[in-house]
Amino acid sequence: MSRTVVAQGTFDLLHPGHLHYLADAKAMGDRLHVIIARRDNVTHKEKPILPDRQRRDMVAALDPVDDARLGHEEDIFVPIEAIDPDVIALGHDQHHDADALREALSGRGIDCEVARASAREPEYEGELLSTGRIIDRVCDERC
Known part of the structure; x- marks a missing residue:
C-alpha cells in the first residue's frame, strides 16, 4: 500500500537544509506532497x-x-484534507508543536502520523543551511 507524505514550509531561497528535509520526508513514504506557505x-x-x-x-x-x-x-488544513496524507513530516526546526498539530488534525477528522525530520549538520566550513543566514551573508558582503 502506498504511503503519502506531506511536508510544508516557506522555502524561501532554497538551500541544502531544505533538500535534506524533503529527502527525509520522502523517505517516510512513497509520494511526497509539499505545501508552500503563502507570503501573506x-x-x-x-x-x-x-x-x-x-x-x-x-x-x-x-x-x-x-x-x-x-x-x-x-485555512492551512484545506490542502491537507485534499491530500489525505498518511504522514505529515515537520522540519527539524519548524515552529510547529507536533502534539498541538496532532490534536488539530484529530479535531478535523484527519487521521495521520506526525513525524519530525532529522537535522542536517553543515558538511563543510561556511555552508549555510538557513535562509536567514544566507540573507545575512548577502547583506554583509554586498550591501
Whole structure:
C-alpha cells in the first residue's frame, strides 16, 4: 500500500537544509506532497523574499517532490484534507508543536502520523543551511 507524505514550509531561497528535509520526508513514504506557505500567511518569521509562485515552482523541480502546491489563503488544513496524507513530516526546526498539530488534525477528522525530520549538520566550513543566514551573508558582503 502506498504511503503519502506531506511536508510544508516557506522555502524561501532554497538551500541544502531544505533538500535534506524533503529527502527525509520522502523517505517516510512513497509520494511526497509539499505545501508552500503563502507570503501573506507567514507570521512566525520575516515574510519570504521570493513570490509565492516562484517558491512553489522551485520546490516542484526538486527530485524528492511529487507534487508542490501553495497553501490555502485562509485555512492551512484545506490542502491537507485534499491530500489525505498518511504522514505529515515537520522540519527539524519548524515552529510547529507536533502534539498541538496532532490534536488539530484529530479535531478535523484527519487521521495521520506526525513525524519530525532529522537535522542536517553543515558538511563543510561556511555552508549555510538557513535562509536567514544566507540573507545575512548577502547583506554583509554586498550591501
